[in-house]
Amino acid sequence: MLDAKLMVNELITRAKKAQEVAESFTQEQVDELIKAIAWEVVQEDTAREIATLAVTESQLGNYEGKYSKLMKKVRGALRDMKDEKSVGIIERIPEKGIVKFAKPVGVIGALVPCTNPEATPVIKAMNAIKGRNAIVFAPHPRTKKTNKYIVDIMRATLKKYNAPEDLIITIEEPSLELSNELMKQCDLVVATGGSGMVKSAYSSGTPAYGVGAGNAVVIVDETADIKDAAHKIKLSKTFDYATSCSSENSLVIVESVYDEIVADLKAEGGHLVTKDEKEKLQKAMWEDGHLNRRIVAQPADKIAELAGISISDDEEFIMVEEQGVGADYPFSGEKMSIVVTLYKVKDFDQAVDKVNEITGYQGTGHSCGIHTTDQDRVETLGNRVKVSRIMVRQPQCYANSGNWDNGMPFTLTLGCGTWGGNVASENVTWKHFINVTWVSTPIQEVIPTDEELFGDLAI
Numbered sequence: 001m002l003d004a005k006l007m008v009n010e011l012i013t014r015a016k017k018a019q020e021v022a023e024s025f026t027q028e029q030v031d032e033l034i035k036a037i038a039w040e041v042v043q044e045d046t047a048r049e050i051a052t053l054a055v056t057e058s059q060l061g062n063y064e065g066k067y068s069k070l071m072k073k074v075r076g077a078l079r080d081m082k083d084e085k086s087v088g089i090i091e092r093i094p095e096k097g098i099v100k101f102a103k104p105v106g107v108i109g110a111l112v113p114c115t116n117p118e119a120t121p122v123i124k125a126m127n128a129i130k131g132r133n134a135i136v137f138a139p140h141p142r143t144k145k146t147n148k149y150i151v152d153i154m155r156a157t158l159k160k161y162n163a164p165e166d167l168i169i170t171i172e173e174p175s176l177e178l179s180n181e182l183m184k185q186c187d188l189v190v191a192t193g194g195s196g197m198v199k200s201a202y203s204s205g206t207p208a209y210g211v212g213a214g215n216a217v218v219i220v221d222e223t224a225d226i227k228d229a230a231h232k233i234k235l236s237k238t239f240d241y242a243t244s245c246s247s248e249n250s251l252v253i254v255e256s257v258y259d260e261i262v263a264d265l266k267a268e269g270g271h272l273v274t275k276d277e278k279e280k281l282q283k284a285m286w287e288d289g290h291l292n293r294r295i296v297a298q299p300a301d302k303i304a305e306l307a308g309i310s311i312s313d314d315e316e317f318i319m320v321e322e323q324g325v326g327a328d329y330p331f332s333g334e335k336m337s338i339v340v341t342l343y344k345v346k347d348f349d350q351a352v353d354k355v356n357e358i359t360g361y362q363g364t365g366h367s368c369g370i371h372t373t374d375q376d377r378v379e380t381l382g383n384r385v386k387v388s389r390i391m392v393r394q395p396q397c398y399a400n401s402g403n404w405d406n407g408m409p410f411t412l413t414l415g416c417g418t419w420g421g422n423v424a425s426e427n428v429t430w431k432h433f434i435n436v437t438w439v440s441t442p443i444q445e446v447i448p449t450d451e452e453l454f455g456d457l458a459i
Helices: 004-022 029-042 043-057 061-080 120-132 141-160 176-185 195-202 224-243 255-267 275-285 299-308 346-363 375-384 396-400 450-456
Strands: 088-093 098-104 106-112 135-139 168-170 188-193 217-220 250-254 269-274 315-320 339-343 365-371 389-391 436-438
Touching: 004 106, 004 135, 004 168, 004 176, 029 061, 029 120, 029 141, 043 061, 043 141, 061 120, 061 224, 106 120, 106 176, 120 135, 120 141, 135 176, 141 168, 168 176, 176 195, 176 375, 188 195, 217 224, 217 346, 224 255, 224 315, 224 365, 224 396, 250 255, 250 346, 255 269, 255 339, 275 299, 275 315, 299 315, 299 436, 339 346, 346 365, 346 375, 365 375, 365 396, 375 389, 389 396
Parallel strands: 106 135, 106 188, 135 168, 217 250, 217 365, 250 339, 269 315, 315 339, 365 389
Antiparallel strands: 088 098, 098 436
16 A cells, blocks of 8 residues: 555645646636536435445435435535635625635545535535635545545536546545545645544644534423424434434423423334433443444434333334433433433523533534524523524524525534634535635725724713
8 A cells, every 4th residue: 555645645636736727717617517516416316326325334324314415405505605706706895995806725635424424525525616626535434435426426527517527536445544644735624523533633734624522402491382392303313313413412401391392202202211221221322431333323223222121113212311411421412323311400591501511511612402482592592602503493403504494504514613622613614615815905094083982981
């Protein structure tokens, strides 16, 4: 095997050569390419093949979830970017004498997780080309075939439209060494994956967008439509067997509606474990303090079997009651599974405190949600929690990364701000894949008076 440094350098050299061609693309060319890539991927046969391969290869999640992500998230990302200006002048502010020009960042190094190998590379490639960049993928070894299949489709599309195929390249036999080398040699890193890989991205010496740990906490208060909340929680908790970092990990429930929503969650297919079952489940889910890979993104019956507990055929997710938070209470952390933790609190104020306590242990900066009909409480939550996104009366994993019924930008890369050790606190999109040149020309001088600046202090 060739030296990792030389292997990556060869890929980067090819990508840079292609990117130099793309630098002269017009807005029309760019938009034609991203539209064509999205179209090829969402073709029925293609999307079904990708979803099938992703499940077969990764053994994570389910076909329906992966197919849905391809059909929704890719279309949504295209909708968000298709009419946006990313070439040449992108904004004029005449009153300030400012004109802004978009420029490529160069070659992007993109890490692709095995939990979401289907739509992630497509959206990242579209984001890259929207900014006239090239992109080199470092997939998880567990889903390298899925990644190559998708990349081959996108490269064929580029060729069909007379664009350099090397605008999109993948490492076909990925390894940790090659991923680390890619992060050192590219111009921008976009890291979606485990916390270790994200830390490596930030320590690579290359500018990077990473994502913090997920551990979404959702409040249900006494004003909520309880049946609606239970149904949405079930939809999100079971989607793709909770491969998403946005899946509800804990529910913080006001005590006056606790029994009601637990009953409705049971009706939706939730299994509430007994004290004895909880102990068995905990032993099965964590080994030596680490999450057991065998339970990640698996169906409820498989997790139950591993734990030695019995559930019925119509039970699709598992509920665990908890009081404590922290390392001694592992159910309070991110579980990457169809297991959700239930907390009972006295009132809304205690619920907000509990959200901060849980996300303070794991998931600071990522997200939380609330089922309420009290808008004042929504705004109170917005002021008091340290997260980058709050979803109101929505299935958390559908909504965080963009959905047809909300205004969140479609993406599969969720920044968590400095709270989560990230540079961005928003959904990472094509706008993060460009450099911007500001051009300033003189305007008529306007000097404010001290009274205008300092108010009563200047009187």
